[in-house]
Amino acid sequence: MAMSSAAFDGRSNTRRGRGALFAALLAAVALCLPGVVQAQASGSVTGRIVDARSGAAVEAAQVYLPGLNLGALSAANGRFLIVGVPVGTHQLRAERLGFTTVNQQVTIAAGAAVAVEIRLDQAAIGLDEIVVTGQAGAARQREIGNAISSVKMGSLVEPVKDVQQLLGGRVAGAVITESTGSAGSGGFVRLRGINSVSMSNTPLLYIDGIRVRSEDLPRSSPRGDRSNRSGNVQASPLSQINPEDIDRIEIIKGSAATSIYGTEASAGVIQIFTKKGQQQGKAQWSFTGAQTMRHTMKFGGENRDWIDTDGVVMGNSDYHYMEPWLRNAMGTELSTSVRGGFQNTSYFLSADATDQDYPMPNDFEKRVSVRGNLGFTVFSGMTMEWNSAFTKSHLMNTPSGDNAQGIPLNAQRPTTSYTGTVPTLRGNISKLLEFEIDTYVDRFTTGLTLRHNITQNLDHRFTIGYDRSYSDFRSLRPYGFILDPTGIVDDKRWTGEIFTMDYAANLTLPVGSKFALTFSAGGQAVQN
Incomplete structure (x- = not known):
């Protein structure tokens, strides 16, 4: 059995700040502590x-x-x-x-x-909405110069199945493109189109202030196979987030995000805030169940002349429709959560299970996820939040894509190969379903945030987080497989890790009765 592993890249990418800055800030905080005069x-x-x-x-x-x-x-x-x-x-x-x-x-x-x-009373005008993405601290929308979009789950009328659907049509300038209809495939998210020819055009992704992987996981193809003889699926990190856990999403588009998040954020930033509990609040239980069915309309070419690259008609191609290999796919999703709190402590706990078939005959996805968000009041003016989530998925795919050993290509190619010389699998296409393609994905994210309000004008926070993505891709063409009689087996493993540290301090100085000056300083370090 062949096996390969992705090596961990230990390069450190420091966004802003140096050790001296942190020391200076801590010294300034100490000098600003007020005395109490009775x-x-x-x-x-x-x-x-x-x-x-x-x-x-x-x-x-x-x-x-x-x-x-x-x-x-x-x-x-x-x-x-x-x-x-x-x-x-x-x-x-x-x-x-x-x-x-x-x-x-x-x-x-x-x-x-x-x-x-x-x-x-809650403020009625939208400019009083509080946002934190792209800022060192919380601020009213009217107080900042950047355009920040916000989507709140509580304002939605219809249920959504994933984050891509949540963003689609609700955020101006956001383009969501579905990649394929295969199990585990996500969509491409672009904010204000293509921003760079040399860097990634995928927005950075943060969850509760923790940097997590935003790029799709590696393609599910055998090691060293240049012909992509696989399901050709790239699992999306966004598809692994349970939308029932989301409280709101903030999006900052374009280069405006670089002032806080560095040059990597030139494509924008998506920050997801998950639900929290409430101290002194009674336990509130929630249960959601969904039964779905997916049906794919008939597609594939009709009978037509096959023309080679020189324009010579080589005969009737007799293309097949894909319909014989498609199915009505059923799915079940169950989700439950509880939120509440007691003295000085709040909690939000959730669990989700998904069992989903897809139209392609071998495709299915089984996923379970759990989340725990805890909040503590350490003492008056200081709070601590600990947020963690774990997701485990099993994806199985049908050989597809631009794949000579896949179902779609062989169903729609001519009676001979493209050069008119080699017989194809006509009449034996279903034997390609013996090709087993499995991907196992684990995702773990955890983060700790400390907030300290020193005075009514001075506050600071510190966040540390860790995100780990792991995929195990397994490919099996058994002994006697129609196109590889001796059989081929492959096991490819990959691990990606991101460490985040973030510090920010804010000092607000009133200027008269109607104006105020806010000074912010901080630093962020990310190791990817």
Whole structure:
């Protein structure tokens, strides 16, 4: 048995930043830590920030008393605490990107704690939508100069089967092209067309801030076979993502993404955000089931004259339709998830199973995937997120494509070969189905993100992640195979790994009552 392995490329691609920058940033953070000044006669304000429409807790809302330099950020359960508030009547203000600002009057007595509940209405205009892709931190759409498209799963009416279908027709400038109808094949995603003749035109793909493989997996063809005698399928990473796990997708097109993600992002960036739980939230279960059928219309040439490259008519070609080798393909998909939380902890867990046949006679796909997203409040102002997913797939393909030992080519070629000399498989085409083509694909992605809101004006985050793709391609033409009587067996394995580290800090300085300056710094390192 022949076997080959892809070697790991240890080249490091540093996008931005150096070690000195990280040290300088950490030093700046230390210098910016404010001292806490307690007045001799003071009280405190405590309470909870909630969504006025749903009643859900609002995390990371800024709650402060203008002019007193006192404030806090709401935790994941919406609660906040401000201490050292001078005695008297003050204005309490609550702000959160994507929500309207609320002012509320509070009266503080010495040694007393005032409890309030502030209800925030979601902003109605699209320019208040919060985006993070292409930015060092969260920002309103109106505050940035780049065009960022966003697709939210909650706004969809009809179900979608994969990420390509989710993007198609919903993102301006995005072109989704299906490659084949074979098991495991994905589509090509292009944002604003072809951007480079020397670099990849596939957008970079991020999931929850973690860089993952965006290029298709290696072609499923035997090692050293120049004739592509296989199923000729390249599995797409996008097809391995369960759309039921997605909360929203942000897309930044063209060269605008290079300022944050480097020159590799000249074709754009697609960032997928998966669902999260909610602290202090009851467990919410979801179950989805789907039964599908795929039918392929008749295709293939009719009887016509066969003409060689010199224009000489060599006789009637007697082409076949593909219909005798096509089938109605049935499929089943089951998905379940649970989300919720308790004190200082939130969770989202999901599982998905797919068993799908395809119109070509040997094609099928069996896939299982699991995901776990956990969130923790380490202490007031600091949160940690741990997101992980694993997918395992088994693909079987019919020999097809531009393949002399494949079904479509032999069904539609003339009664002799293209030169008119060698008999073809006419009458024995079905024997090509003895050609077994299997691909086993494993995908594991995990990432950890720490966010620390030092003050209401200063925050930073650190993300580290790992993505691993593995494929095992197996090809068997058994002993006695019609075109290779001695048989051929091949096993080709490939592994791809991506490591990601990302750091960003943001400092916001108010300028008057209506303007603010935001300074951002950070760095990203990717090893592919």
